[in-house]
Amino acid sequence: MDNIVIAIAKGRIEKDVYRRLKILNMEDCIETDSRKLIFTDEENNITYIHVKPSDVVTYVEKGVADLGIVGKDTILENENDNEVYELLDLGFGKCKFSVAGVKGKNNYSKEETLKVATKYPTIAKSYFKSRGQKIEIIKLNGSVELAPIVGLSDVIVDLVETGNTLKANGLEIVEDMCNISSRIIANRVSYKFKKVKIENIIAKFESTLNIENY
Secondary structure, X not given: OOOEEEEEEOOOOHHHHHHHHHHOOOOOOOOOOOOOOEEEEOOOOEEEEEEOHHHHHHHHHOOOOOEEEEEHHHHHHXXXXXXXXXXXXXXXXXXXXXXXXXXXXXXXXXXXXXXXXXXXXXXXXXXXXXXXOOEEEEEOOOOOOHHHHOOOOOEEEEEEOOOHHHHHOOEEEEEEEEEEOEEEEEEHHHHHHOHHHHHHHHHHHHOOOOOOOO
């Protein structure tokens, strides 16, 4: 029997995924302390592959994985997000996209080109375009909070969970953009030909959505 392949994003949401799988008795094959990247659940006919968050959409879009579990931020940033189906909001890994800048400094004028530092250029461009704001994107891969402090940018666009990192670096939220959480996505062809199996898995995850303190 063909297994359903599920790509799980490593990192921030990984532990939350494991907790849900444990509730569903679907985690026995996964060795959380192992360096292995592929685990097979023979009983439930599921294969799990562990990949970088930025690669989950690619694995699903190309059909290597039937399903993927990844943050909405990654889906939005991926230019091929319209090539996959978004099936379920899992409700964990919650945070938000925000525009932030140096506290007390107003660098947000529509009359001038705004310099925006971010790890998410696609999301930033789309957001500011919808507001009619001219921007210059400065793509960074880490320590985005440093950019406005040293004058590299006017503001940043980044994921914010508690806001503590912003405060520690003298920054404040200028405005919130959108809420983010973890989602299950599906390959379009897989969903067509493996619909019953996929919907069964989705139903199982749905049954965990209202469980407190999982």
